Amino acid sequence: AxxxxxxxxxxxxxxxxxxxxxxxxxxxxxxxxxxxxxxxxxxxxxxxxxxxxxxxxxxxxxxxxxxxxxxxxxxxxxxxxxxxxxxxxxxxxxxxxxxxxxxxxxxxxxxxxxxxxxxxxxxxxxxxxxxxxxxxxxxxxxDNQTFGMAGVREHACFLKEIWDAQKIRTRLMDCVESAGFASQTPEEVSRLLHMVVVGGGPTGVEYAAELHDFLKDDLQIWYPELVDKLRITLVEALPNVLPMFSSQLIQYTERTFKQNNIEVLTKTMVKEVADKEIKVMDANKNMVSIPYGLLVWATGNCxxxxxxxxxxxxxxxxxxxxxxxxxxxxxxxxxxxxxxxxxxxxxxxxxxxxxxxxxxxxxxxxxxxxxxxxxRGENRKISPFEYTHQGSLAYIGSDRAIADLPFLNGNVSVGGVATYVFWRSVYISNMFSFRNRFLVVGDWVKSRIFGRDVSR
Ligand code: FAD
Ligand code: MG
Ligand code: MG
Ligand code: MG
CATH class of the missing domain: 3.50.50.100 (FAD/NAD(P)-binding domain)
Structure with missing residues (x-):
């Protein structure tokens, strides 16, 4: 020691x-x-x-x-x-x-x-x-992929840079407080408390997971009158979320999301983005309007x-x-x-x-x-780049993570609380500095003891 x-x-x-x-x-x-x-x-x-x-x-x-x-x-x-x-x-x-x-x-x-x-x-x-x-x-x-769709940059929040995370955090609490505003209409309460995530890749899934935890661990305590009305919906154009993971882990994630009341709309394509609603074409090719309070856009890169x-x-x-x-x-x-x-x-x-x-x-x-x-005159040859895949990891909420790890020419898929502990230790060991590790571990301890901060 x-x-x-x-x-x-x-x-x-x-x-x-x-x-x-x-x-x-x-x-x-x-x-x-x-x-x-x-x-x-x-x-x-x-x-x-x-x-x-x-x-x-x-x-x-x-x-x-x-x-x-x-x-x-x-x-x-x-x-x-x-x-x-x-x-x-x-x-x-x-x-x-x-x-x-x-x-x-x-x-x-x-x-x-x-x-x-x-x-x-x-x-x-x-x-x-x-x-x-x-x-x-x-x-x-x-850059963030918007597919050239009008309204995305104006109304949605991305999740790539520091200011994106700040904006999401502020908007989220704005939605909650406005839903609680004096004599707010029930339709508006329902809209303001609808958090919609577009994109079922790791970023969209992890965001939905964190939001669920926040809801369950903190909002439940500090906003008991509103928490039952808060809904999380994840919209994905493909037939399933997390296409890079094994089918076993995809199913595990979808099950966990179901238990956590996160609605997953697959085969659903966003067609229009306005300030208070998005229009989507659902799996049956019907156009449906989805009102939202907070829209997070995580559909990949361009x-x-x-x-x-x-x-x-x-x-x-x-x-x-x-x-x-x-x-x-x-x-x-x-x-x-x-x-x-x-x-x-x-x-x-x-x-x-x-x-x-x-x-x-x-x-x-x-x-x-x-x-x-x-x-310097030394005659050398260098071999071409070779990528070594060390596995894929994602956090899916309620202290559970999933991991696909290469193992003896094969692949092991694991999910659950032990994987979550593993997820945390991998991230900590991959941080670039001792200072960052110290701060992140400190934050984890702090949010366990005191809960997350609900101030805007
Ligand atoms: P970046 O890390 O994005 O760096 C680009 C840099 O270029 C930035 O510093 C930017 O400011 C700068 N820049 C931009 N424009 C200019 C310009 N015109 N001139 C000069 N500089 C410029 N990957 C994983 O492997 N595991 C994960 O768990 C994981 N989780 C993620 C979670 C989130 C929320 C996000 C957004 C990404 C995640 N990724 C993850 C993906 C990973 O972050 C990217 O693949 C990675 O950042 C790519 O590195 P990069 O150096 O190419 O680009
Ligand atoms: Mg870079
Ligand atoms: Mg580029
Ligand atoms: Mg980076």
Whole structure:
């Protein structure tokens, strides 16, 4: 125990007192890295900055641990517990890494420059500029898929970024308080307390699960007069939720949802989104109107405008897919020189997950280690990227989780409370810092003891 405390103190001290860094070196090549998400941060953590200068460009000056974002929408975990300032990472590299909080608006592969814009509310005298690169790593992630449907951006909440979780949490409590407003009509109470989730992938399922827990553990106590009227509906176009999981776990999830009074509408397509209702075509091809108070939209990814712009520029070079940047098995962007891409902005045979982005990021760091070796005159060859699937996990509510895990060339499917404990330990061990682990565990303990915070 003394050893453990000693070690923890050492880690914390180190974290707060980074050692001196080597300065930018004009004789080294410069890598410009776009993004501070899973792909970018995994790459950066492993990259040897003795060999390269690094400039990071991202509109977000922190890394976000997305798997726990659904827990933040109801306050099981606090938002700041799953954020990690990028400086905590860059300041520990051997050479000084520059970070510009800005959005890359254009990439010119010909002149090897990018345009960047300061997107914060407060700007200095200079807020637009271009910077040159020797190597470019594109790890900008993806946008929310709306299928071009009018009304989605205006009326629905997404669940991808910090501000999305904040907005959901505020809207949820707004709905509850407005439903309790003096002499509210019964129809309005029923509408305001109808929480609709569109999309039956892991994000939609986990959000519905967290919402159910919040309802059962907390709203039941603090809003007893309203809680029976609160309904959760999950809308999915496919015949079942969680298509990436085994059929056994899909059924287990659907059973659990039924027990938890979460209504699952499968084979149901959203056709129209208005401010107080959505119109859907149900499994029998009938148009039905569903009034809602809160609408959460989690239907997957589409390429960001920047990725689309780049794809259009490189069309002749082989960027032929509308679904994302095409790369080879060394992460090189098709049709460009010295340009690499990883994670959700790419279109490959892999699912858009943190697991894939992380492995690609780590792999790309070894590609660069190899480039440095070649530059030093060592003749090396590097093997192509290979993805190792470590399993799929999801939280489904009432302290139950599901997991499909590869095992001896096969697959084991498990679900229940023990899996939930496993789910928690996997997430904790995958967090990037001791500080984040400490904060998340603290939040879990706090919400167990005191319940979740129901203030708006
Ligand atoms: P991101 O992590 O999205 O990072 C993109 C970065 O690029 C961000 O920093 C962004 O600010 C920045 N950026 C955007 N535009 C620009 C620009 N123009 N210029 C510069 N920078 C830009 N995956 C799992 O494996 N397991 C899970 O349990 C899991 N749960 C999830 C839960 C939720 C709620 C969500 C939303 C996702 C979840 N995922 C999970 C998926 C996972 O988060 C993504 O696959 C992963 O984030 C992809 O990494 P990335 O680096 O490609 O993109
Ligand atoms: Mg990234
Ligand atoms: Mg991320
Ligand atoms: Mg993209």
């Amino acid at each position: 003394v050893g453990a405390v000693g070690y923890a103190s050492y880690v914390v001290y180190q974290n707060r007192h980074p050692t001196e860094q080597k300065q930018f070196d004009p004789s080294k090549r410069t890598i410009v890295l776009l993004g501070t998400g899973w792909g970018a941060v995994s790459f950066l953590k492993k990259l040897n900055t003795d060999d390269f200068n690094v400039i990071i460009v991202s509109p977000r000056n922190y890394f976000l641990f997305t798997p726990l974002l659904p827990s933040c929408t109801v306050g099981t975990i606090e938002l700041r517990s799953i954020m990690e300032p990028i400086r905590f990472i860059t300041r520990h590299k051997s050479r000084n890494v520059k970070f510009y909080e800005s959005e890359c608006t254009d990439i010119d592969p010909e002149s090897k420059t990018i345009s960047i814009t300061d997107v914060s509310d407060i700007k200095g005298a200079v807020s637009n500029t271009t910077i040159p690169y020797d190597y470019l790593v594109v790890a900008i992630g993806a 390429p960001r405008p920047l990725a689309r712009k780049l794809m259009a520029r490189l069309k002749e070079g082989g960027q032929s897919s509308p679904r994302g940047l095409l790369i080879d098995e060394y992460m090189r962007v098709a049709g460009a020189q010295d340009m690499y891409a990883i994670g959700d902005c790419t279109f490959t045979k892999y699912a858009p997950t943190a697991q894939v982005a992380t492995q690609q990021g780590l792999y790309l760091a070894s590609v660069f280690a190899n480039l440095a070796r070649i530059e």
